[in-house]
Amino acid sequence: MELVTSLPAVTSLSEVAAGIRRIEDLGFDTVHISETLRDPFSVCTLAAEHSTALTIRTSMVVAFPRSPMLTAHAAWDLARFSGGRFQLGIASQVRGNIVGRYSTTWTDPVAQLADYAAALRAIFDSFHTGSRLDHHGSHYEFTRLQPYFNPGPLDVTPPTLWMGGVGPRMCELAGATADGFVAHPTGSHPLSMTDQVLPALRAGAQRAARPDNGPRIIVVPKVITGPDVESLAESREKLRSELAFLYSTPAYRGTLDRLGHSETADALASSAQAGNWSGLPNLLSDDLLEALVPQGTYSDLPAILAKWYTGLCDGIALDVPPDPSHDRQFQDMLSEVRAIS
Numbered sequence: 001m002e003l004v005t006s007l008p009a010v011t012s013l014s015e016v017a018a019g020i021r022r023i024e025d026l027g028f029d030t031v032h033i034s035e036t037l038r039d040p041f042s043v044c045t046l047a048a049e050h051s052t053a054l055t056i057r058t059s060m061v062v063a064f065p066r067s068p069m070l071t072a073h074a075a076w077d078l079a080r081f082s083g084g085r086f087q088l089g090i091a092s093q094v095r096g097n098i099v100g101r102y103s104t105t106w107t108d109p110v111a112q113l114a115d116y117a118a119a120l121r122a123i124f125d126s127f128h129t130g131s132r133l134d135h136h137g138s139h140y141e142f143t144r145l146q147p148y149f150n151p152g153p154l155d156v157t158p159p160t161l162w163m164g165g166v167g168p169r170m171c172e173l174a175g176a177t178a179d180g181f182v183a184h185p186t187g188s189h190p191l192s193m194t195d196q197v198l199p200a201l202r203a204g205a206q207r208a209a210r211p212d213n214g215p216r217i218i219v220v221p222k223v224i225t226g227p228d229v230e231s232l233a234e235s236r237e238k239l240r241s242e243l244a245f246l247y248s249t250p251a252y253r254g255t256l257d258r259l260g261h262s263e264t265a266d267a268l269a270s271s272a273q274a275g276n277w278s279g280l281p282n283l284l285s286d287d288l289l290e291a292l293v294p295q296g297t298y299s300d301l302p303a304i305l306a307k308w309y310t311g312l313c314d315g316i317a318l319d320v321p322p323d324p325s326h327d328r329q330f331q332d333m334l335s336e337v338r339a340i341s
Contacts, residue, residue: 001340002315004218006032006059007043016043017050023320024051026327027334032059032089032182032317041074048082056082059182060091060164064112065102068119068140075120075159076127076151084156089182090116091164094251107139110169115139117161117177128153162215166251168200175204180216183313185243186252188219189292193312195258218315221308224295225318227326232295237281240289244280248272259291298329302336310341 005028011019023031031047031054033040040058047056056078061071071090078086092098092109099106115137122135126145130153133145160179165171166187174181187197198217205214222243224235246252249272253265267283289295296304305316316337321330 001313001338002030002216002218003028003334003338004030004032004057004220004315004317005320006034006317007047008319009034009036009038011043013038013042013046016046020047020050020054022324022327024054026320027331027338028054030055030057030087030315032057034059035062041078044078044086045081048078048085051085053085055085055087057087057162057180057182058089059162060089062093062097062102063090063116064092064098064106064109065104068116069123069142072120072123072127073151076124076154079156079159080151080154082156084154084158086159087162087180088120088159089162089164089180090120092170094249110173112139113163113170114173114177117163120161124158127151128158165197166254168196171197171200172204172207175201175214176208176210177204178215180218182218182317183220184252185220185222186246186255188221189255189258190308190312191258192255193219196254198312216314217312218317219309219313220317221305222293223301223305223318224289224293225298225301226321227298227329229297232297236286236289236295239293240281240284243289243292244268244284245272245277247284248280255292259288261288264288298326298333301333302340305337306340316340 005023007019033043033047040061044056044058075088092113095106098104118137119135119140119142122133123142125131126133127150133142135142162180162182163174163178164182164184165174166184181201183197201214222239224232224239226232226235247256247265248268250269256265264283268280271279294304294308309316321327
């Protein structure tokens with residue numbers, strides 16, 4: 001099982017080096033770099049500089065506000081700089097953010113992301129082979145790349161292309177075109193994986209007649225854990241707020257519906273629409289949290305994760321311990337999680 005974690009979004013640029021060294025020392029294989037508070041490519045550059053073995057994966061770069069050419073240049077540089085340890089994750093984001101936060105046009109996000117990925121692959125091919133760039137897609141057209149602007153071939157592994165998704169069409173697109181897929185935290189529940197995500201990934205892979213079994217799959221379960229029972233309470237309250245915010249987005253309500261909590265999904269969406277952000281956590285009961293996410297102490301969690309995810313994924317993403325004094329116990333737990341099949 002691939003062991004993945006995310007560098008906390010609040011990590012300042014001056015703190016990235018220490019954070020990355022700790023992640024590598026804990027024994028993780030891969031670090032996800034998000035795009036929330038900072039430019040992900042700047043953070044990835046520092047992550048590559050201050051690690052030796054970690055795979056560095058954007059999860060996820062918001063694609064549409066950037067030209068594929070800009071994204072391709074950044075990814076190519078990071079692949080070269082990291083010695084082939086960089087992987088490019090791209091996603092559409094939701095309409096509200098694309099239009100309201102980025103002032104970017106929203107059309108058909110699935111078709112646009114498909115064309116975005118095709119454009120990236122065409123640009124990568126021109127970078128690597130020097131062949132004429134000639135991409136004509138539904139949203140992007142690239143016909144000009146003079147040698148002066150071509151960074152040239154890599155002597156390391158080129159960036160693989162990863163996608164995320166929640167809805168069936170986006171998951172099917174990933175199944176057809178992506179090298180890897182990172183499930184959204186609200187779509188990482190086994191019910192959502194088996195009912196929607198995995199069937200859509202398989203359908204996409206079959207439609208594209210892929211010679212492999214489709215993309216590698218990483219789940220991102222937000223777990224309630226700690227070294228002892230007492231620490232679970234603190235973890236539970238922190239996660240209650242995060243999950244309430246995530247599930248207040250209508251596009252992410254699927255797991256709540258599958259668990260029979262559509263009324264809670266409605267209440268979360270209404271509270272968010274009214275701007276009552278502080279009231280969101282009160283809508284998630286302890287019983288609902290227990291159904292939504294795995295929870296247990298470090299000694300218990302590997303067996304719980306195995307019960308939830310054996311056979312469903314190739315990797316699991318877990319947060320680093322908030323208290324570094326717990327790192328040794330956490331390392332022991334990770335070695336057991338790695339053994340999950």
